[in-house]
Amino acid sequence: METGWKVHISDLIRHEPGMEIQADCVLLATGAVEKPIPIPGWTMPGVISIGAAQVMTNVYQVLPGKKVIVAGIDILSLSIARSMKLAGADLVGIYMLPHSPFSNYASPLLHLETLNEMTDFAPSKMIRLAGKLLKSKTGRKIAAQYYPPKGMRMWGIPIHLRHTILTINGNQEVNSATISKIDVNGNPIGEQKVIQADTVCIAGGLTPLYELAATVGCKFVTLEGLSGTVPLHNKVLQTTVPNLFVAGNITGIEGAKVAMAQGTLAGKSICKKLKIGNLKDADMEEAISFVEHSRKLSDIQFHPKVSEAREHIEDLWSKWAHFSNKDCRFL
Incomplete structure (x- = not known):
């Protein structure tokens, strides 16, 4: 994209010169x-991302593997x-990611803080009851310490909060994985065990895809509750670059219902900016x-601090608008 706006679109199907809009x-x-998330052995055939597994299973109706x-x-890997x-x-089981910088030093304690918001929707009564224990820091410590060694089952799938994958094994393709018990901080302890499998799906989480916004000079902020770096934007989804708007997961990782509502809001923001449809401030509100x-009604929250992050980004926008002498509401 070039500010102004000129949008360049390639034509990979017809092998023709790209369009300019x-x-x-x-x-x-x-x-x-x-x-x-790199794990020793992750480049072998049979190792895929959890998103790839979703596309294969739900879109193309092809099983990624038998075992x-x-x-x-996280909520994505569970579903x-x-x-x-x-x-x-x-499904042999769902295990913790290795405790490393790539996984933000994943540990049972950190995961329980994230997962406590999801337990109210769990199909297992035992997990829903356990969720009440996760509301406090002390409760999470107790839950992490006494989590069942054989894991807890959801939909018949074992969830191993106290075990991690150390390596993915195989010669030409995946045939097993080596796991280890971990302490509450994610450090491997005890004996290692090899589990047979032909497929390993790695779920490292999602992060906003913001490269296009970076090419045109947007200002950015990095907030934990939004799961990464996002373009600074206001309530009506206007960025710091005039006439450039954002909607969906580029603004922070949330569910599909939120993304759809943002799409409607962004569309109205653009129409108001271009004076299409006689939209008023009341329509925007x-x-x-x-x-x-x-x-508020979303069944899935990808991060427990998303509301806090949304308030923070509004505050940052107000400060930027003040120092830039910009209209903070309907830019």
Whole structure:
């Protein structure tokens, strides 16, 4: 993209020269990308991302493997593991990611803080009851310390919060994984064990896909609750670059309902900016409220601090708008 706006589009199907589109406003809804987590053996055939497993299973109706191990415990890996099991795969178990800088030093204690927001929706009554224990720091320590050695089952799938994958094994393709018990801080302890599998799905989480916004000079902020770096934007999804708007996971990782509500809001913001449809401030406030309503009712929260992060980004926008002499509401 070039500010102004000129958008360059390639034509890979017809092998023809790319198109150039002139636009008064641009909406970026580039979504998110999976974070790769390197584990020894991860380059072998049979190792894929959890997102790839989702596409194979749900879109193309092809099982990624017959005997599957999932590395990484989050809302995405849990839901996709269930999809694979329903499709006929043998889900050996879901294990913790290795304790490393790539996984943000994943540990049972940190995961329990993230997962406590999800337990209210768990299908297992035992997990829902255990969720009440996770509301306090002391409760999370107790839960991490006394988590069942054989894991807890959800939809018949063992979830191993106190075991991690050390290596993925095989000659030409995956045939097993080596696991180890870990302490509450994620450090391997005790004996190692080899588990047979033909597929390992790595779930490293999602991060906003913001490269296009970076090419045109957007200001950015990095907030834990939004799962990474996002373009600085206001309530109506205007960025710091005039006539450039954002919606969906590029603004922070949330569920599909929130992304759809943001898409409606961004569309109205652009129409108001270009004086299309006679939109008023009341219409904008209604669209903003719908986004907030969708956020509160969302079944899936990818991060427990998302609301806190949203408030923080509004504060940062206000400060930027003040020092830049910009209209903070409907830029």
